[in-house]
Amino acid sequence: MAKIYGFKFVLVLVLSILINLFFLFDHFVYKDTELSWSKAAAREAELVASISCSGHGRAYLDGIPFQGEPICECNSCYGGKDCSEVLTECLADADSGDPLFLEPFWMQHAASSAVVVAGWHRMSYRFDDYSSISEELEKHIRQLHAVIGNAVTDGRFILFGAGSTQLLNAALFGLSLDDSPSPANIVASIPFYPLYEAQTKYFNSMEFKWKGNASLWKNRSDSSGTFVEFVTSPNNPDGRLMKQVLKGPSSKTIFDHAYYWPHFSAIPTAADEDLMIFTLSKLTGHAGSRFGWAFVRDENIYKRMQMYISLSSMSVSRDTQLRALKLLKVVLKENGKDLFEFGPKTMRNRWERISRSFSSSKRFSFRNLSLNIAIIFKISQDHHQRLLTYSWPSAAYAWIKCERAEDQDCNAVLKTASIIGRGGSIFNAESRYVRLSLIKSQDDFDLLIQNIDALVSKEGGVAYI
């Protein structure tokens, strides 16, 4: 009898231990991972993401709803409720530098790149340490440059801006606001990104004046004052790796490295300049997030740039910084392997395609940027492995020249074939040049190729310059 009671006692004890373990597990392990306040938001986000737009559009959480439902926003030349209708007489728009070629990458990395933002996320003007930049984001940015080897970041201050657009202007003020009695002369080499001239003229400061083509000031006298040169490397529009034209103690340089990433260029050396500007827009494609950063060697210039940011917008949105951090974490996975395979491969394919389209043309030519692009991933600290080697140009834009004497306005010529490019005069170059953007969506690119093929088929022969 005592044996049976003893057995029952042990059984009850074991059961009770098991039940307690179950509740403990449920409380600390299962309950811990169960979603509560984020569940509805996650469901809403996935619901919108699941709306089918036939691969030619996208529904967004903040899109204008129709009958309470989010609707598809179609790519150009597609329409209808689900973007399945091809619009006729549609123009191939290769004008803007909207980097949507990277959208498929982020669709493939939807899970790792999603961000959940609580209603109370970083409401303050400041971080705890009174700074306005996320230390963690700064760390990831510096790590990214070290992995890709495109910039030396040691011994430099870092600044965040609302896209590189804000930082370019901050740099202009930072370099011009010195004790010089006359305004700084602002220059760039032709062809140049038109924003430099537009910003300098629009802000119309007493501290600086636009002076145009840098080459015209090579033999200037000492009394000509301070010069600030914008150097875009790789260049927009023609993709060349550029150096400053003006040298000497009275010249300062703003290096705009928006395109100095393996998608668009060889990375022969790590940029090691005094003032370097980068942007998330052309790195990950998130132009809409408006995030850029600058590395500045000189503390006084850094402080003046900081003052500009502070007076114009206080600082960069914490929401944007959070998103940038999440994106860079994805980028840095396996030392950048995924993004820096996808980006260059996509650009190489597009260049192969457009080169083929123009290959039989004598009427149009483009600079053959036949770069030997070597993408180097740091597999570990001291071991580099060459994973991809391309011998194709991969610049963000094709810089096309109309070769016939009568084709003075190349943009107009392309327009007759329903192609919208950006005319050379916008970059201060001849109008027999035109820039075609190769970084837009696949739909835009496919239509561009279709219209180029139709235009070229009306003539014959290739001319590389």
Ligand SMILES: Cc1ncc(COP(=O)(O)O)c(C=O)c1O
């Ligand atoms: C050379 C260059 N710099 C800067 C920018 C501006 O980029 P962000 O989106 O960072 O303002 C662009 C955009 O096309 C660009 O081509």
